[in-house]
Amino acid sequence: MTAADYRVTSSATWDYNCIAWAAGVTRGWWWPVPHDCDWPAAVSRQETIDAFLAAFATLGYTPCAGADREPGMEKIALYAREGVPTHAARQLPGGGWSSKLGPNVDIEYATLEAIGGGVYGEPIAVLSRPMPSADSPGT
Amino acid sequence: MNLPATTSPPAALVSAFQSLAEEWKAGTAFLSSTTAMIEHPSYRAIIALGPPVVPLILRDLEKEPAYWFAALRAITGEDPAPPEARGNFRAIADAWLVWGRSRGLLGV
Numbered sequence: 486m487t488a489a490d491y492r493v494t495s496s497a498t499w500d501y502n503c504i505a506w507a508a509g510v511t512r513g514w515w516w517p518v519p520h521d522c523d524w525p526a527a528v529s530r531q532e533t534i535d536a537f538l539a540a541f542a543t544l545g546y547t548p549c550a551g552a553d554r555e556p557g558m559e560k561i562a563l564y565a566r567e568g569v570p571t572h573a574a575r576q577l578p579g580g581g582w583s584s585k586l587g588p589n590v591d592i593e594y595a596t597l598e599a600i601g602g603g604v605y606g607e608p609i610a611v612l613s614r615p616m617p618s619a620d621s622p623g624t
Numbered sequence: 625m626n627l628p629a630t631t632s633p634p635a636a637l638v639s640a641f642q643s644l645a646e647e648w649k650a651g652t653a654f655l656s657s658t659t660a661m662i663e664h665p666s667y668r669a670i671i672a673l674g675p676p677v678v679p680l681i682l683r684d685l686e687k688e689p690a691y692w693f694a695a696l697r698a699i700t701g702e703d704p705a706p707p708e709a710r711g712n713f714r715a716i717a718d719a720w721l722v723w724g725r726s727r728g729l730l731g732v
Contacts, residue, residue, distance in 0.1 A: 502656035513711035523711025
C-alpha cells in the first residue's frame with residue numbers, strides 16, 4: 486500500500502486496538518489472550534477464527550455475503566494469516582474502510598485488499614448487523 | 625526474587641535494552657495481537673535479561689503504556705494490575721509504576 490492509498494485519521498495510541506475499533510470501542514485493547522486484555526466474558530479466550538466470530542456475534546454481527554455497502558447495515562471485516570486472526574476493519578458510511586493499526590494510527594482506505602497481504606494476511610470474513618435507528622433503545 | 629536497587633544500571637544493559645526495545649516496537653508497530661508481541665524475539669531477549677532490566681522497562685512505561693506487562697510478569701513473578709484494569713493499558717501501566725516506586729525501582 487502506498488501513501489496515496491490511505492489517509493491517517495488519528496494519532497498513535499495504546500488505548501485501543503483494531504478489534505476494539507471494529508467493535509466501536511476506543512477505550513480497551515481487545516484480544517483473547519493473555520488475561521490482561523479485554524474480551525467478551527461469554528466467549529472462549531482462544532486465538533481462533535471461531536472465537537473472533539463469536540466475539541463479534543455478541544455485538545450482533547453475523548457473517549454476510551460480501552464487502553459491498555448495504556443501506557441500513559454496518560459491516561466489519563476480519564483478517565487472518567495462516568488461520569490465525571490478525572486484524573479487523575470497520576466499514577465507513579461511504580463504503581470505504583477504517584482500521585486501527587495496532588498501537589499505531591487509524592487509517593481510512595478504499596478496499597479490504599488495500600491492507601491485505603503482509604502481517605495481516607487476507608480478509609477471511611465480512612460480518613454485518615443492522616444499523617441502529619434513531620429510535621432504538623440506548624440511542 | 626532479588627530486584628536491583630536504584631543505582632544506575634550498567635551502560636551495556638541500557639544499550640542492550642534500548643536496542644531490543646526499539647526492535648520490538650518497530651517489529652510490532654502495526655500489530656494488535658499481544659501474542660505476537662510477546663513472541664517477538666526481541667521481547668523474549670528482554671525477558672532473558674532478567675531482573676536488572678526491570679527498572680528500564682518501568683522507565684519506558686513512564687513514557688507510554690506499551691505492552692511490557694507480560695515481560696514484567698515473567699521476570700518478577702508478580703502481577704499488580706487489578707482485574708478491573710483488563711484491557712486498559714494505561715491503568716495496568718500505572719499499577720506497575722506504583723509497584724516499581726514502592727520497591728525503589730523508579731524515582732519518586
